Amino acid sequence: MKESKKLFKIIVVGDEKVGKTTLIRWKINGCYEDLTDYLPVEVKLLYYTSFNIDNGLSLAGVITECPDGNDYKILRSCLYKNAKVILVCYSVDDEVSFFHVVHKWVPEISKCQPRVPFILVGTKSDLTAKISTGEGKELAEKLNAADFVECSSKEGTGIKEVFTATLNIYTKSFAYKRRNKRPCNIL
Ligand SMILES: Nc1nc2c(ncn2[C@@H]2O[C@H](COP(=O)(O)OP(=O)(O)OP(=O)(O)O)[C@@H](O)[C@H]2O)c(=O)[nH]1
């Protein structure tokens, strides 16, 4: 499980079963896969992909899913290394997953990676929502999230917006500008 430091690294966190793998696999494969009987997350953590940027160039990226659970705390702190953007997910039909954004996920990423921007992502927006769009937006503002997006992997809505926002945040960041700085030749 080797990854280059030069890759655009995105981390996906959130409670168990909020739809992290499905969201990532939508980005990779361009369609919804029902993962009800899917393998546990330990089997695959890293997904390699590419992002198109304005001038016809593409950016190599790796999307890393972090497993939930206290047993994985140390593993997660390793996986967070070199992250450029973090997606903090909750499911709109699951109040506990929303509660854990505040009391678990944001404190954990803020402790490990205080300077890395994060996007609050409300998943499974096709289901009856217990968390409204307004509540999601309000929390994103309160926690200083870089953005807020709701999506449904099942219906394919909002997925493009999640990854467009992710790319925009990175390409505007100091880390990206420093990496792409060309030497200035003064003749
Ligand atoms: N209705 C609906 N179901 C979804 C959506 N996305 C994922 N699911 C279902 O939710 C369940 C969990 O999805 P996963 O993608 O495995 O969730 P996860 O967060 O990766 O789960 P863990 O890796 O076990 O923590 C599966 O049965 C998916 O088919 C969605 O947008 N809408």
Ligand SMILES: [Mg+2]
């Ligand atoms: Mg998963």
